[in-house]
Amino acid sequence: MSDDRSERLRQRRKQSQERAREGGDSEASETAEASEPSKPSKPDKADNTEADVDDSSVKEEQVGTYMYLPQSQKKELERLYNMLKAEYEYEYDEEFEKNRAFYPLVVKYGFESLDGLDASEIRERLDSL
The missing domain is CATH 1.10.287 (Helix Hairpins)
Known part of the structure; x- marks a missing residue:
């Protein structure tokens, strides 16, 4: 089961990278697309009003960091x-x-x-x- 999921993720990443090379998409949109493929895409930040900025994904604004804690x-x-x-x-x-x-x-x-x-x-x- 997990092999199927990892294979799907690899496929999506590959497709996303291919689209980025063809269309010049930004790295942020690749990351969002690869990690959240089932969600509808959000409009560009340039299209957002100040009130909409808070609705943007944390993944688009911040860097993921992982820790191991007791x-x-x-x-x-x-x-x-x-x-x-x-x-x-x-x-x-x-x-x-x-x-x-x-x-x-x-x-x-x-x-x-x-x-x-x-x-x-x-x-x-x-x-x-």
Whole structure:
């Protein structure tokens, strides 16, 4: 079963790349097309009004990054997201998206808490994981 799916994905990627070579499509549209073939294509960003920009795919705006976390950290990340999402959406009556809002917040404020640490402070934090 998974061989069929991977073969279909390879075919779609190949078709997408061929279309890009023929028509000069951008890499972003190739990626979106290969990863979301069943969804209708979105209009170019030039056609969007300011209100429509928020409806664009996170995949088109940001870079995918993958991490491996211990189960306990993954569970804590999910718990924190669910709590912040509920509070934010209740207060502002708008969606709090995990990939568009939460993960960038976690990384930004994680950077800030680690910035300026010396080697021994890094060791202490690693030991406390």
